[in-house]
Amino acid sequence: MESSLATPPAAPPPGGPQIPSNATKGAVEGSATWRLSDRIGLAICWALGLLFCAIAVAIAVYLFIQGIKYLKPSMLVTPAAAGFSEGETGGFSDAFVGTLIVGVMGMAIALPAGIAIAVWLVEYGRPAALARVTESTIEAIAGIPSIVLALFGTVIFSNTALAFLSRSNEGVVFGRSFFAASAMLSLVALPLIVASVREGLHSIPRHVREASYAVGKTKAATTRRILLPASRPQVATGAMLGLGRIIGDTAIIVVLLGATQNFAPVGGNFPFNYLRGAGTTLTNFVYEASPTGNLNQPQKAYAAAFVLLLMVLALNGAVDIIHRRARKVGTWSS
């Protein structure tokens, strides 16, 4: 048989016929079959990988250094105040509490809704056209920029029917409050929760559900008692990721929570009066304290950014722990 293509002859390695030690994964096969373009490609891979690491380390180190330099624990409990130099302007306790508030309120809406939608998609899903539309809707919501969600929020919450959720001034509903911000922030977290819970429910094999139906349980009971508890890792992961997105979002806060640095309660009843009023969160505080905003207090900005970063890292760490614990427990047999 003729070969129309030349096969390059193999060259024995220098130094005589040494038997090489056993090869492992990752060993580059050698020079003869790797063309120049292949080797350049591998070099680019290494260079970019190292560059990523370098950038991440630089960002982390810089934030940590600046944060530790400027963060005083008192800042977390002192509200912001007017002052001439940075040292006199107090802290950002309102922003810190504000972040916690929107986190809790946003998740209070997003988590049940997300679980419900995911359950419907996986367990029910009829008619099929509605299921497809729903999937596309969730994907679309994930792709909408949060600034657009914020603008839409202004329309909804300026409606006089919802006046009780924010401040009104001579018949003009202001439309900015913790309620408004949390409602739109829940949309930001929703797709992440839905995706995660869906994955969890899908990973449960069919025979588990069939076993439950076979003893007469309804689908609802099966879901509530068996399937959702079994997907706890994925639900928790989705919740953590969603929460991370919520506390990291700035655009919705800037638009729907107002440009103040302190709480501005409205009306009389605690805690409703705070939630109806405007306020701030860490992200908004960082934005305002940076040169772009109104305050120009870079030191406090670094401090607030550092606190925010720690919160996000804590959430990431929680996701990691959940994953590691889930792997130890093991998976379904089928």
Add this chain to the structure above:
Amino acid sequence: MDEEFSPEYGPRWSDKRVEQMLGALVCAVVGLLLAMIVTVLVRGWPSFAHNGLAWFGPGGSVDEQLNTIFLSGESGAHYVYTFHAWPLIWSTLLIAGGSVFIALFSALFVAVFVVEFAPEWMSNILQPVIRFLASIPSVIYGLIGVLVLVPFIGNHLVTEHQKASVAGVISLSGYSLLAAITVLTVMIAPLMVSIFSDGLRSVKPGWLEGSLALGVNRWRTTWKIGVRTARPAIVAGTVLAVARAIGEAVMLAMISGSVGFAPNPADGAIFIYEPSRPLAPTIVKNIDQLSSPPSNATLFAIATVLLFSAAFLSLTGWAARRAMRKYGAA
């Protein structure tokens, strides 16, 4: 004793009822999305109606036009809607396009590296690094950009001569295209790396092993078979990244410059130092103008453009993925 059952009436939460309730919730969410699209469009319509297709074109200073619009609304007299958004659109294209282009190639190489060629210790470092970068809030990227990168560019990269050459028109103070593209690239690349890596990992190992067993080296196997099979994931990741880049408002508001200026490639080297302001940050910067009706319409018009770009991107991605399904298990 099973509390879900009451002896006379059957289960309290019957499947049918639960299904209806959940179905109602799902319909509500779909309805919410539709309401959003309709509302944004309706609110922005006056701006489009008054400008026609010229809305997208060039013509005059965007900042002046926004100011005029706002003032006309405040005064309650005849509303002015004149608005030509081309500088904003051009800035968006430049910044989003530039950063996605760079991020796409970087992310592809890094994903290939992480999945195939990195030694174990290196992968173990890179995975958390990428997750860390992906989870940093955008405002923190903006903060670092404005406090570190912008001064660096303004003081060390742009020469005095260059600043003087455009002194009358704009100021090259570091709030620039370069800063915006750099930070945006670092922001969206980790997201793309995760999606690409997932795509590469889901390639059937039988194909990769088959290719190796035919005498193709690991690099070419990974690219010709692995990356080729993972093309749908690559498209999906890119679409997501572009949507993110277009919609990024706050970070870009902090570092791209507050001037509605259209960077001009014909300016030569200073092109990358010119300030700009894409569509999304424009909304954030002018959010105080919402109370004035014509400004309100203008801002909603910009939001409409953002919304429909995101939708259009999704559609393109979906179509591309369908076309790729011809030959294989996509």
Add this chain to the structure above:
Amino acid sequence: MTTPPPPIRRLELADAPPAQVVEAPVHSDSSLPAAPGGFTGARRSIGAPQFSIRRMEIDDVSVSYANRDAVKGVSLPVRQGEVLSLIGPSGCGKTTLLRSLNRLTELTSTATLTGRILLDDVDIRLIEPTLLRRRVTMVFQQPNPFPMSVFDNIAYVLREQGSRRQRKKALEPAVHSALDRAGLFEEVKDNLDHPALKLSGGQQQRLCIARALAAEPEVLLLDEPCSALDPQSTQVIEDLIVKLRDDVAVVIVTHNLQQAYRIADHVAFMYLGDLVEYNSATALFGSPREQRTQEYVSGAFG
């Protein structure tokens, strides 16, 4: 009596010993006694092998995965012009031995190999793995055509061999000939752009064989190629394998004794990592030397 054997492609090593040409064992099918175990099907060999040239030598090879011995001290010759079948119950190490022939075992980091394997009298560990795998190609149990068209599957292999990018027209003859040798050309010639994944199972496996042949190998390894296929496809592929034995040395792993009986010229029976018996097919099935072989062949265990 027959066409002369094709020229051997070998390495130019200064002091390599000449290749050994072994005389083919002489036997005729009609004088076969009925094999024990009830093999009554006719042996499908198209006559006895006309010649055989020693291509690979497996010399006291042991493979272990992280302290578990998969293959212990096996020595076998692999010859062109005949079909060598490795048989044995599950877990006996036959697949591991097969994969060590083209150094696929090295992809597992916990695998260690001792002993020597020679290809044309050169230790395969001295040959670069990628080049080795072009000379010793493998077909797997599950058909794994790439997610491309039929043409591109074969062209993929051919393009990797050359140093410059080949145009489609230049590759067409080679692609057609590879498909022809695999007996697939007639069925796909009308539309070579048909997606390979849409072929039937048997066609996909023949495509994989065509792909393996396109690399112009000296040795073809087959790892239970028919176990995922229906009987008709199996028959087609078995005929194909026997036809190929003149061009390449064929080593086939199979757990199907009847298949081994049908197509093998030499058989190696392995059990728990040991090579129990190596003999010509007629001898091993007809009058096995070892007690364990006798038991396995007659179905006492498996």
